[in-house]
Amino acid sequence: MNQLGQLVFTGLSGLTLTDEEKKFIEKEDIGGVILFSKNYESPAQLAELVNSIQVLRKEYPLFICTDHEGGRVVRFKTHFTQFPPMLEIAKLDSPKLVFEVATIMAEELLACGINLNLAPVCDIWNNDQNKVIWDRAFGTDHETVSKFISSMIRGFETNHLMSCAKHFPGHGNTLKDSHYDLPIVKKPLEEIRNEELQPFIKAVKARVDMIMMAHIIVEDIDPDLPCSLSPKAHAILRNELKYKGLILSDDMQMGAITAHRGTGEAAMMAIRAGSDLVEYRDMSEAVLGLEGLKKAQKDKKIKAADFADRLTRISEAKKAYFTEYKPIYVPDLEKKFNRKQNQLFVEDLKKKIAEKSNRA
DSSP: OOOOOGGGEESSSSSSSSSSHHHHHHHHHHOOEOOOOOGGGGGHHHHEEEEEHHHOOSSSOOEEEEEETTTTTTSSOSSSSOOOHHHHHHTTTTTHHHHHHHHHHHHHHTTTOOOEOOOOOOOOOOOOTTTTGGGGGOSSHHHOOOOOOOHHHHHHTTTTEEEEEEEOOOOOSSSOOTTOOOEEESSSSHHHHHHHOOOOOOOTTTTSSSEEESOOOOOTTTTSSGGOOHHHHHHHHIIIOOOOOOEEEEETTTOOOTSOOOOOHHHHHHHHHHHHHEESSSHHHHHHHHHHHHHHHHHHOHOOOOOOHHHHHHHHHHHHTTTOOOOOOOOGGGGSSHHHHHHHHHHHHHHHHHHHHHOO
16 A cells, blocks of 8 residues: 555645655655645646646546635735635625635636635634634634535535635634644533534535644543544544544644654554544655654554545545546636626625624
8 A cells, every 4th residue: 555645735845846846746646735825926827836736646636725715814815816804704694695705716726726725614713812713714603603604615516626624623712823832622522512513513514525623632522632633533523423524634734733743643643543634834744744654554553444444535535526637728717817707796795894894
């Protein structure tokens, strides 16, 4: 079983692939690539980059993903339609509008070959000191957040863009930012089931393709391990929520993980706990993560059946979405961006939000 690279998402260093990156992706049969603002200059450049990645595929295309949530978490700024934060859009109380936002996002991302969006955010902003989630959330209670989750997922998936609900089991009630530190949630599990888990239940019912695990400790689930490394947290997702899709780790280079464990060990723990995919923003760390998985295979720290289970789930998802894969035809791109109707839609959206807040 030399397909362990399929379990890894790697970041890239710039606007084009380096020889080292090409070699790593092709030789190790890497499962996916995550793109950030450092990888973006224009839609044409982005499409060329994606085409150059997909040429390296073995069987199915790679997952090509980014964080395109709207508001402040968007990696591709110029030419892509820029939306207000979801917290603002949700105040208009229109799931139909959220579906339309997701449709525009999907059309633009897919035009450049991005086939997976790391959205929607299912977190509830129920701690006003929490600035890491804040306006990325649809609201401050589970009813509001749940109301819009399925609209966004449907908007993506109707257009054949894969979706990823995050950050399970809920990052909205934390004080620390897991990019730098390990947040600890002391809320009783029964309250979490009734509140934080509800939007994820909605996402599962809407057939979300992936769910991202949070690097947070929820004491009532597992006092010793962050949810991303905890078999108990994964068991809630699989057994209680009956979720059968792909489970992705949050970025394994975040301080919540790196301050406590080495790269290889953390990768092994995430996959052993039940994740299907581990994500790295830098290739140098993805290399170490993959080495950790190969070592776990050799030392039998992860059962062969568990590796096979993860790999089957990945190939089934790729088969379902990517059988009709075609490279992006770059000359066609220009007419898919800066569309007048999209600009008018956003202007109208902002106007409605301003009117609503003036009335409040």
